[in-house]
Each structure stands twice: as C-alpha cells, then as structure tokens.
Amino acid sequence: MKTRRQALATIAALTSCAKPNKNRLNVFNWSAYVAPETIPNFEKEFGCKVRYSIYESNEEMLARVFSGNSGWDVVFPTHYIVPPMREQNLLAELDKSKLPNLPNLDPAFQHPISDPDLNHSVPYMWNATGILYNKKVNPAPTRWADLWLPHWKGHLTMLDDPAEVFAAALRKLGYSLNSRDEKELRAAQREAVNQKPLLRAYLNTEVRDQAVAGDVLGAQIWSTTAQQAIEANKDLAFVYPAEGFPLNLDCAVILRESPRQDLAHQFVNYLLRPEVSARIADSMRTATANGAARPLLAPETRNNPTLYPPPEVMARAEWFTTVTPEAQRLRDRLWTEIKSA
Amino acid sequence: MNRLRTIFLAPSAAFTVILFLIPLSIIVAYSFLTRGVYGGVVGPWTLENYQRLFDPLYGIILWRSLVMSTLATILCLVIAFPLALFIARASDRAKGIYLYLVILPFWTSFLVRTYAWMFLLRDTGFINTILTSLHIIREPLPLLYNETAVVVGLVYGYLPFAVLPLFSNLDRLDKNLLESAADLGATPWQTLYKVIIPLCAPGLRAAGVLVFIPCLGAYLTPDLLGGGKSIMIGNLIQNQFTTARDWPFGSAISLALMALVMVLLVSLLRQDGEEAL
Numbered sequence: 001m002k003t004r005r006q007a008l009a010t011i012a013a014l015t016s017c018a019k020p021n022k023n024r025l026n027v028f029n030w031s032a033y034v035a036p037e038t039i040p041n042f043e044k045e046f047g048c049k050v051r052y053s054i055y056e057s058n059e060e061m062l063a064r065v066f067s068g069n070s071g072w073d074v075v076f077p078t079h080y081i082v083p084p085m086r087e088q089n090l091l092a093e094l095d096k097s098k099l100p101n102l103p104n105l106d107p108a109f110q111h112p113i114s115d116p117d118l119n120h121s122v123p124y125m126w127n128a129t130g131i132l133y134n135k136k137v138n139p140a141p142t143r144w145a146d147l148w149l150p151h152w153k154g155h156l157t158m159l160d161d162p163a164e165v166f167a168a169a170l171r172k173l174g175y176s177l178n179s180r181d182e183k184e185l186r187a188a189q190r191e192a193v194n195q196k197p198l199l200r201a202y203l204n205t206e207v208r209d210q211a212v213a214g215d216v217l218g219a220q221i222w223s224t225t226a227q228q229a230i231e232a233n234k235d236l237a238f239v240y241p242a243e244g245f246p247l248n249l250d251c252a253v254i255l256r257e258s259p260r261q262d263l264a265h266q267f268v269n270y271l272l273r274p275e276v277s278a279r280i281a282d283s284m285r286t287a288t289a290n291g292a293a294r295p296l297l298a299p300e301t302r303n304n305p306t307l308y309p310p311p312e313v314m315a316r317a318e319w320f321t322t323v324t325p326e327a328q329r330l331r332d333r334l335w336t337e338i339k340s341a
Numbered sequence: 342m343n344r345l346r347t348i349f350l351a352p353s354a355a356f357t358v359i360l361f362l363i364p365l366s367i368i369v370a371y372s373f374l375t376r377g378v379y380g381g382v383v384g385p386w387t388l389e390n391y392q393r394l395f396d397p398l399y400g401i402i403l404w405r406s407l408v409m410s411t412l413a414t415i416l417c418l419v420i421a422f423p424l425a426l427f428i429a430r431a432s433d434r435a436k437g438i439y440l441y442l443v444i445l446p447f448w449t450s451f452l453v454r455t456y457a458w459m460f461l462l463r464d465t466g467f468i469n470t471i472l473t474s475l476h477i478i479r480e481p482l483p484l485l486y487n488e489t490a491v492v493v494g495l496v497y498g499y500l501p502f503a504v505l506p507l508f509s510n511l512d513r514l515d516k517n518l519l520e521s522a523a524d525l526g527a528t529p530w531q532t533l534y535k536v537i538i539p540l541c542a543p544g545l546r547a548a549g550v551l552v553f554i555p556c557l558g559a560y561l562t563p564d565l566l567g568g569g570k571s572i573m574i575g576n577l578i579q580n581q582f583t584t585a586r587d588w589p590f591g592s593a594i595s596l597a598l599m600a601l602v603m604v605l606l607v608s609l610l611r612q613d614g615e616e617a618l
Binding site: 057059060062063066084085087088154157160161162196199200201202203210213214215325328329332333335336337339340 | 376378379380381398399401402405463464465481483485486567568569570571572576577580582583584585586587
C-alpha cells in the first residue's frame with residue numbers, strides 16, 4: 001500500500017508539478033460557500049494563488065481525497081464525515097497556535113460531537129433540516145407527522161437523501177434519528193413507503209425553484225435552501241418540526257497529505273475572522289458557526305428565525321452521527337426498497 | 342506497410358487499453374472485493390457481491406429497467422422510421438440539412454437538454470401554462486416526475502441513434518425494387534410491409550440496439566424526470582458509488598448489466614449472420 005502510494009505520488013508529482021506551485025493553496029469546497037471577494041482578498045493578503053473548486057456531496061469529495069494524494073489542501077466535510085476521515089488517516093492534526101481566531105466560534109459549535117476538542121476540524125457553516133411550505137396550505141405543518149397528511153398529494157417533496165428521509169420517519173415514530181436498530185429502521189422504511197404516494201418527487205436543492213413557482217407546496221429541505229426560497233417568494237415559510245430535527249455542520253479540515261500546512265492554517269484562520277465569515281454568511285445566505293461574526297451580519301440575517309432559530313427551537317436539534325458500516329448497509333437496502341416501491 | 346499500419350493503429354490501441362481495458366479490469370477486481378468501511382475496497386476476495394444480485398429486490402429494478410427501455414426503444418423506432426424514410430427520399434441537398442438537424446441537439450449537453458424538458462413539463466412549465474391559458478385544462482397536468490416523463494426523456498435523448506442507422510439502410514435501398522413492387526400491383530402499404538421493412542431489418546435491429554443499450558443504463562433521465570421515485574438499474578449503480586459507498590456491489594451490478602447486454606448483442610448478431618447466409 002505504502003509503495004503504491006509513493007509510486008502514485010511520484011507520478012502525480014511528475015505530472016502536476018511542472019511549474020513550481022509551492023505558493024498555491026488548493027481548496028475544495030461546497031458550491032456557494034464563499035463570498036465573491038473571499039478568495040481574491042486572501043490571495044492578495046498572503047501573496048499566494050488559490051486553486052478553488054467545488055463539489056455537491058460529501059461522497060464526491062471523499063472519492064477524490066480518499067487516495068491520500070488528491071492534491072487538495074483544505075476541504076469541507078460535514079461533521080459526521082470527520083471521524084471516518086480521521087480514522088482513515090486523511091486529516092492533519094491542527095496546530096491551534098496557528099489558529100488564534102478559533103475562540104471566535106459560537107460556543108454551541110466549540111465542541112461538536114464529531115470532534116469535541118477541534119483537533120482535526122474547524123466548524124464553518126451549519127444548517128438544519130425542516131419543512132418549507134406555502135402559507136396557503138391549511139393547516140400549516142408543524143411536525144414531521146404532518147407530511148403524511150393526504151392534502152399534500154402531488155405537491156410534497158422529500159430530500160433525495162436516505163439519512164434525511166430516515167431521520168424524518170424515525171422522529172415521527174419517536175425514535176432517535178441516528179437509530180441503528182433494525183426494527184426501528186424497518187418501521188421507518190414502512191413509513192416512507194406509505195408516504196410515497198403523496199410525494200411529487202425526491203428532490204434536494206432543485207426543489208427551491210419549484211417551491212418559489214408554486215408547483216411544490218411542502219418540502220423537506222435544509223434551512224439555507226429554504227431561506228433562499230423564502231426571499232424569492234414571500235408566500236413561503238419554514239418550520240422546525242416539533243419532534244426534533246437534524247443538524248449538519250460543515251467543517252474546514254486540512255488534509256494530512258498537504259505539503260502546505262502553514263498556508264492551509266493561515267487560510268482556515270482567515271476564514272475564522274469575524275468580518276470574513278460575516279461577509280460569506282451575508283452574501284451566500286448561510287448560517288455561520290462563527291459567533292463573533294453574528295453581530296456583524298446584516299440585521300435581517302442576524303435575527304432570521306430560519307437561519308438562526310431561537311434557543312428553544314435549537315433545543316430540539318439532534319446531531320447526525322457517523323453511521324456504522326452494518327447500519328449503513330441496512331439503511332441502503334431499505335432505501336433501495338423505498339425507491340423501488 | 343506493416344510498420345505504417347502499426348503506427349496508425351497505435352493511438353486507437355493505446356486509447357482502448359488505457360480508457361477501456363484498464364478501467365474495466367479495475368471494475369472486475371473491485372467486484373470480487375469487500376467494501377471499505379467508508380467507500381473504496383478492501384480484502385478479502387469474495388463472491389458475495391454476485392450472490393447479492395439474486396435478491397428479488399434487484400430483480401424488480403432490473404425488470405422495470407427492461408420494460409421502460411423496451412418501451413422507449415419501440416417508440417424510438419416508430420418515430421424514427423418515417424423520419425428516416427422521409428430524409429432518404431429527399432433531394433441530396435435537403436438530406437444534408439435534415440441529417441444536420443437530427444444531430445443538432447448533440448451540440449448542447451444532455452444534462453442541459455434534460456433540464457429543458459423539466460421546464461417544459463413542470464406544473465408552471467411551458468406546456469401546462471399554454472394549456473391553462475387556452476382554457477383547455479383548469480388544473481395543471483402532472484407531466485413531470487412519473488414514468489411517462491422518463492420514457493419521453495429517453496425517447497427524446499436517443500432518437501437520433503435510431504434515425505441514423507435507419508437512414509443509412511433506407512438510403513441504400515434499391516429504388517428499382519420499389520418500382521417493381523408497384524408494377525406488380527402492390528399498394529404503397531403493401532410495398533412498405535412486404536418490401537421496405539423486411540429489407541430494413543438490419544437497420545431496425547441496429548437502431549434498436551443503439552437505443553436499447555443506453556436506455557438500459559440510463560440514470561440521469563430517471564433521476565431528473567422521474568424525481569427519484571422509480572429507480573432504474575443505472576440509479577442503483579450510481580447509488581452504490583455515492584450514498585451507499587458500496588463500490589464492490591456497484592461494480593458487480595455494472596458487470597452483470599454488461600453481461601446481459603452482451604448476451605442480447607450476441608443473439609442479435611447471430612440472427613444477422615443467419616440472414617446473411
């Protein structure tokens with residue numbers, strides 16, 4: 001394994017490093033996750049180049065960095081991907097002396113379940129899952145269980161994501177959304193199959209335009225996407241379901257393979273600056289994990305109940321945890337059953 | 342001469358080895374390995390991935406894929422045949438223009454064109470807007486996110502693959518045969534059924550194969566136009582490499598699908614061979 005890696009590294013070095021790019025930082029991030037000036041300002045201030053590329057799913061990113069010689073320096077896994085990446089030895093240990101801005105983080109995100117001491121990951125942006133709905137729907141949904149009511153028929157969408165669909169069904173039944181129990185998961189699968197005749201489709205962010213246009217009246221969706229839809233159509237509203245809802249926290253990590261650990265730390269520390277983080281959150285309409293950035297946000301973002309729900313709502317939030325391989329396999333099988341039902 | 346041949350064939354040989362044989366060997370190897378905990382593959386070697394294929398759940402998905410691909414193929418042939426006949430009968434100048442129009446959609450990406458279909462079919466889309474504003478319907482028709490939309494998308498996507506082989510077949514058709522048929526008292530319909538279609542059998546088969554195979558492996562169309570509600574075998578494979586993180590099983594399904602396609606192809610080639618004799 002090691003020799004193969006070395007051989008591959010040599011090939012990679014021969015092919016990609018024709019020009020010396022010691023001063024080029026390679027950043028692989030989710031789409032729409034930096035402000036237009038975030039990267040140029042960093043380049044100017046630190047006298048380097050940044051190669052910036054985007055991905056749309058954790059799996060896409062994982063497939064690229066798994067080899068351990070992907071050429072990326074900083075990537076942004078969701079929190080529950082951090083432990084597996086650490087186990088696979090993909091992550092560099094963070095040098096906190098090089099991250100003086102770390103205390104800027106919101107206390108709620110200083111000790112995420114996936115990396116309580118922030119040894120390998122720095123919380124960046126977060127979102128939660130809830131229900132986006134059109135206000136003309138009567139009665140307005142307040143619980144996951146409301147998404148099983150027949151009046152939605154043909155105008156309801158669920159996320160095309162097994163973890164999210166299971167989370168809604170499990171919470172509806174009163175189980176933990178991270179359940180590994182076969183009986184509970186099977187019960188959740190039956191719920192999802194029962195709900196399927198009401199569904200228009202399983203859609204992720206694509207649902208935004210259809211909710212704005214009025215084709216879709218209700219959707220299980222992430223808070224950040226919901227916020228974009230609400231801004232485009234005032235008839236839309238968002239609710240955090242009463243049974244509890246999942247939290248997702250995207251984190252910046254530095255890959256072990258990176259030969260530019262110093263520059264990578266400088267970049268992560270730069271992202272932790274309140275003004276940089278606030279600018280990103282304002283322009284991309286995301287929720288920052290940076291507490292010091294909150295007061296700098298535009299007032300309509302700062303007090304937005306969708307992006308930053310009040311503490312009593314946050315009390316119902318539950319972190320997604322890393323799924324064990326056995327549970328993952330069962331979940332996948334049940335998901336395939338849902339999809340082919 | 343021999344050396345020249347080697348030189349000219351080398352690029353395509355290298356192309357085949359690097360972009361086809363090596364990836365295929367990797368997939369074969371993967372299909373006998375065990376899934377890594379978080380994607381990727383690890384030892385030991387196993388046959389389990391192939392055993393799992395016999396699960397009835399996957400049989401249902403395969404059956405649905407076969408039905409939808411067959412339906413799309415038949416529709417493609419029915420639409421493509423008159424079009425190909427029309428083009429083959431046009432003047433040489435017009436032929437060029439028509440063929441050009443047939444392949445024109447390939448100028449834009451398939452993904453973009455599929456999105457265009459979503460805009461046509463959705464509730465507030467082009468078709469529903471026109472129909473409601475003409476007061477033909479009151480409530481928008483549910484055109485998007487069902488199996489019909491998937492079949493429509495497949496037919497649209499692969500129609501050119503049916504037109505081109507049919508055209509080349511019909512274009513070479515000896516006009517004297519058609520005239521003889523007419524002279525001998527055949528009506529135009531009889532000429533079509535008894536002369537043109539039998540002579541076009543190889544073209545029809547080629548067109549059918551060229552449409553059916555990509556339809557069977559389609560994943561974009563069922564995903565975007567079907568709304569992820571009725572998955573085809575292509576989606577099952579894609580899912581193994583993404584959310585399920587089960588690369589070995591994904592590889593095994595891919596290879597099983599390839600084997601199935603090969604069996605179909607070989608049986609068709611046999612038929613062609615017998616007819617040639």
